[in-house]
Amino acid sequence: MNDVPPVEQAPVPVPPAMRRADTPRPPRGAPRPDRPKKRDVSGWVILDKGVGMTSTHAVAVVKRAFNAKKAGHAGTLDPLASGILPIALGEATKTVPFVMDGRKAYRFTVAWGVETDTDDAEGRPVATSEARPAREAVEAALPAFVGAIEQVPPRYSAIKIQGERAYDLARDGEVVELAARPVQIDRLAVAEHHGDHTVIEAECGKGTYVRALARDLGRMLGCYGHVSALRRTRVGPFSEAEACDVAALEAGGPDGNGAHLRPVETALDAIASVAVSRDMALRLMRGQPVILRGRDAPVEGKIFATCGGILVAVGDVERGELVPHRVFHLGGTSAGRMA
Structure with a gap:
């Protein structure tokens, strides 16, 4: 069998003299008909991001839904996580730091018995145990992680080490040693317990890694653990009650999505x-x-x-x-x- 692929012939350019005279030429610099002019839109969109979507893709989707000139997000949400991703349009991008500095709330599931190199379900197992904690043991351990604590971020995180992201170094096989950082955790509570996994609710400050919390909790209980599901329920002043999903934005279109746009100053309520x-x-x-x-x-x-x-x-x-x-x-x- 011949494994050599066929050679594709490049299209032959048509000389200007052979073009049809009645073919209109768009003026130089004019926007294409299928690309409507971007609009000056300012405000906040509280997106309920689904699992599997990156934060960068979410920003692109919202920007396209409003046909906006400028957009950015207030705090990355991992592809495996769902929930609140505030997206700023136009002048609202100037208020992003106020939202990122706000308190956050999560609901996450810790799967017991396995610790992974990413501290979530995507990673490779690095430690296992047959032990499973009782609900009372989990509840007794949580107070040790409440308040101002020192936390070592996951090896697969966006923290920079000598100018490079930790997750890039880890993917290249380098041993990543991250120093502990101070974080503030205001509340931890067991919402559900099912033997091999526990659902926990958390309220915390900027820079807290829920994946690291699950890892350290599993080590303290002697059974190891990783995050198998994660949902962010609040970021600063924004909650699930005012969130919209991608389907709602795509159905509304640029002219019908005004109901999903919050004023710029909403980010400044603190x-x-x-x-x-x-x-x-x-x-x-x-x-x-x-x-x-x-x-x-x-x-x-x-x-x-x-x-x-x-x-x-x-x-x-x-x-x-x-x-x-x-x-x-x-x-x-x-x-x-x-x-």
Whole structure:
């Protein structure tokens, strides 16, 4: 049998003189008919991401659903995990750090008896045990992981080691040694227990790895364990109650998805706000500080300023002066319209 593949002939270019005269030529730089012009869309979409989808793909799906110019997510969610993935569009991308610094809530399943090199179900087993913990033993162990603790991240994580991601080094066969990092875990509770696996609910701060928590819990109980299912139920101010899935976005289309868009300032509900005049708003939008007057004006701390109910800036108040660090252009408070 001949294993040599057939040679594909390259298409012969048609000389300009042979083109049909009635074929219209689109003007140079004009968008293609099948690519509608991107829109200036600003706000938050609280996506309920399904298992198997990467966070990067989720951002692309939401961006396409709104035909938006700019998008980004607030906190990666592993492909094996489902749940809340807040996605920022347009000016909302400037508030991503506030969401990422917020508290998070998870519901996850620990499968007992096997520890894997990834600390989840995708990994290769590295330790096994026939022992299985009782519910009472799991509940008794949880308090050791509540509060401010030191946690060693999984070897397969996005943490950088000398400029390279830990998961890239681990996949290349290198021995990855990660130092323990301080994390805050506010709550752990057993939701279900079924002998060979336990469902646990967690509330924690930024940088906490649920996979590492399952690994360390299994080691403490002497039976090993890994995460077999994981769902994120809250990120900062965003919860499952206001989330939408990919199917809903695809059904709505760019003009029908407005109901799934949350205001930009929704991400800022953990900090105070202050209303400013139009003149003050214009100064803030130029990056200039303003003096906050009035008996109730804050004198210190981080706040966001609005004008006519529209977000203008986020900054710090220092001795009664608001210094802007992020300014927003949301239409109604643009310099041209306010002048």
